[in-house]
Structures are given as structure tokens and as C-alpha cells.
Amino acid sequence: MSGMLYGGDEIGALVFDPGHHSLRVGYAQEDTPKAEIPAVVGVSPDNEKIEPEVKQEAGNVSQTPSGWKYYIDTTYLHTPRSNLELHSYMKDGMIENWDFFEKVIDHCYEKIIQSESEYHPVLFSESPWNVRSKREKLTEIMFEKYKVPAFFLVKNAALAAFANGRSTALVIDSGATHTSAVPVLDGYVISNAVVKSPLAKEVIRDKEKPKYTKKNISFTPTSSWMTYMVKKTVQDFQQSILQVSESPYDERVAASIPTVHHEFPTGYHQDFGPERFKLAEGLFDHAMLGAGYIAATSAGMCDVDVRPALYSSVVLTGGNSLVQGFSDRLSKDLSSRTPGSMRLKMIAANGTVERRFGAWVGGSILASIGTFQQMWVSMQEYQESGKVQIDRKCP
Numbered sequence: 001m002s003g004m005l006y007g008g009d010e011i012g013a014l015v016f017d018p019g020h021h022s023l024r025v026g027y028a029q030e031d032t033p034k035a036e037i038p039a040v041v042g043v044s045p046d047n048e049k050i051e052p053e054v055k056q057e058a059g060n061v062s063q064t065p066s067g068w069k070y071y072i073d074t075t076y077l078h079t080p081r082s083n084l085e086l087h088s089y090m091k092d093g094m095i096e097n098w099d100f101f102e103k104v105i106d107h108c109y110e111k112i113i114q115s116e117s118e119y120h121p122v123l124f125s126e127s128p129w130n131v132r133s134k135r136e137k138l139t140e141i142m143f144e145k146y147k148v149p150a151f152f153l154v155k156n157a158a159l160a161a162f163a164n165g166r167s168t169a170l171v172i173d174s175g176a177t178h179t180s181a182v183p184v185l186d187g188y189v190i191s192n193a194v195v196k197s198p199l200a201k202e203v204i205r206d207k208e209k210p211k212y213t214k215k216n217i218s219f220t221p222t223s224s225w226m227t228y229m230v231k232k233t234v235q236d237f238q239q240s241i242l243q244v245s246e247s248p249y250d251e252r253v254a255a256s257i258p259t260v261h262h263e264f265p266t267g268y269h270q271d272f273g274p275e276r277f278k279l280a281e282g283l284f285d286h287a288m289l290g291a292g293y294i295a296a297t298s299a300g301m302c303d304v305d306v307r308p309a310l311y312s313s314v315v316l317t318g319g320n321s322l323v324q325g326f327s328d329r330l331s332k333d334l335s336s337r338t339p340g341s342m343r344l345k346m347i348a349a350n351g352t353v354e355r356r357f358g359a360w361v362g363g364s365i366l367a368s369i370g371t372f373q374q375m376w377v378s379m380q381e382y383q384e385s386g387k388v389q390i391d392r393k394c395p
Ligand SMILES: Nc1ncnc2c1ncn2[C@@H]1O[C@H](COP(=O)(O)OP(=O)(O)OP(=O)(O)O)[C@@H](O)[C@H]1O
Pocket: 018, 019, 020, 021, 022, 023, 093, 174, 175, 176, 177, 178, 235, 236, 238, 239, 240, 317, 318, 319, 320, 321, 322, 323, 324, 352, 356
């Protein structure tokens, strides 16, 4: 394969980092992704009959001959429309619905990258527990449908470690749906020592009837759209209000800390006190497989020889780790579980962007390193040996 082709200035590799919350996409070598696109696709029946071959584009809405309209990206998703159903294409950290996923990738090339897919090598991140059939399917789609000149898959935890300047680390990734502890050794994930737990957040009980006037729209939004918007509201609440307490939740301690006022989009507002801590406690509660517990369990499942290296390089990544107090509590929780003979060091990027986009940033660095250029699975290799090439070249 020709290394020159990929080393050229005008031909930039692209990095895609899919997650449950969003898909991050952009050019390798850049500091941040070009776009972060919600990991849902809106679908509504298309009432006007259109000619079978015609595919109209209007902003981010695409009409297809099948009689459906697809809505992608924030502006289009956040507007209520009758019969607009939102679908997630991710499940358990992996791509589940390929049709919807492809709609989003189409959108990336057309509207974000605005360049033909056959010009850019593509690096995709994947979850540490991705399965062979899905890896091969993605490889097939990228080469067959998008005709990419070269492709590569890397575990997102390994990329997050690279982004933090480490090739060996215990990566704690707390994202939209789960927290995982993933040991990375010399850039390779130790798969049989990966530990994960679903994120559990208690639903707050109603204090009083909300007071607000409903927006005046002539139809009832679909329940999938309502669920999505409620989730978004909860996320905003989480970002500004929730805080992990330093030690396991204690009602009296929590009550002595100043309250924070929050107003919801409906106009409903309240002072939040102990709830701020109580809701965040789910992230660390032992019974629920909290972050400190899974980190120690994961390290404990690795060879004794590598444990010191893991404990001395605990990398924190994922948007959810930005909840106030998360890293302090993890540090405290983990140090109480760290064997006395080992030194514990936590590495958590200070910037919100670096923390939320850790895997993407790692991919951006990796794909632009000179020595990496020979690692790509080229179109030629794919044509000669097929999709199994991905299992040979990408660990
Ligand atoms: N500043 C912040 N404070 C608190 N939470 C935040 C902040 N920024 C983002 N989040 C939360 O982080 C989550 C998204 O994290 P991330 O982007 O790592 O998820 P993802 O990779 O798409 O999902 P997953 O890893 O579950 O597949 C959302 O729930 C969001 O509300």
C-alpha cells in the first residue's frame, strides 16, 4: 500500500467516535472534533408522495423513496413535530441499527466534512467489548458503501489513554449509559479484565405539582421524542446541580451544605440541597457497582506484575466524569482499595472538551502519527482478503 497517499497534506484522515450520547467526528491532527451529533435519528412518515428516484435534501432532513423523512442533528431533532419518532442506533456500547447509523454517517460526509468519503482514511473507535460480527460489518460498510481508501478500528479506552499521554493505564470511562474500568497495556486492552456497570440514577420524587403552562402546539409529540427531551433536561440538571460527595452519602452532612437553585425549561424552579448528592451517589454506591469498586476489581483481575503500572496511571474520561466531585471521590474511594505497596495516581484532563472527547482526541493523535500510517487496512488489502483483515490488523 502507498503510505504517501495518506501522508499527503490535502488528504486528511477522519476520526469517528460513536457513543450512546453522541457521535464525535472530525479531522485527525485537530484538537477537537468538527461536530458532536446526537446518537439518535428522528423518523416521520412522509405524507407527500415523491417520485421513486428522487432524493431531496432540505437542510438536515432527507426524504427517501420509502416514504420516510429522517431528521439528524440538534436543530432538527429539538423541534416538536407530529409523528416524529426518535430512535437510538446504539445498544450496550455497540452499533445496533445500521440503517440509522448510516444515515448519520451520510450526514457527516455531506454536511460536516463536506468532502467525498473515498478521499479520507477513516479511524473508528469501538467499545472494548465490541463483537467480531459488528467489527466486520462496520469494515464492510466503510469499504463497500463509503469506499474509504483505508480503515482502522481502535478500542476507545486505548485512545483515551493515548490522549492522556499514556499507553499503559487503567481507564475509567463514565459516559451516558455506563461506567467501565478498562486496563490498557502498551496500547492493548486486556479484554478479560474489563469491568462495567450500568449508570443508575434514582428518579427524584415529586415535591409538589409542577407549575407551568404547556406550549400551545396542535398535536401531541410522540413519546420517544418526549423521552429524549426529558433526558436532555435531566442532563442539563446533572451538569449544573449534581455533585458527588467526598465520602459515602450522609443525609446530615448533605443537609449542611448550601443549596443550589435550578430552573427547568418549564419555568418550574426549586432549591436543591441533599438531593444534589443523593442522586449522584448512585455513581459510587458499592451495591450498584460504583466507579471505585469496578476500578479495583478490574486491576485485581490483571496479572500481579502489571498492577503497579495500572494503579500509577488511572485515566479518567467520559462526559459523566465531569459531574462535580467525581474525580475527588473516585480518588478517595480507590485509594482505600489500593494495596499499600502501590502508588495511586489519577490522571484527569482539566478541560471539559478533553475529558468528554478523550477517545476522539486519542484517535486524532494516533491517526496522524507517522509510524501509524503502515497500520491502516487499505482498500487493496480489503479487496484481496476481505473483512477478516480487520481481525488480523486491529487488535
Ligand atoms: N459538564 C458536565 N457535567 C456533568 N455531566 C456531563 C457534562 N458534560 C457531559 N455530561 C454528561 O456526560 C454524558 C455523555 O458522556 P459521553 O459523551 O462520554 O457519552 P457517550 O460516549 O456518548 O456514551 P457511552 O459511553 O455511554 O456510549 C451525558 O449524560 C452528559 O449529560
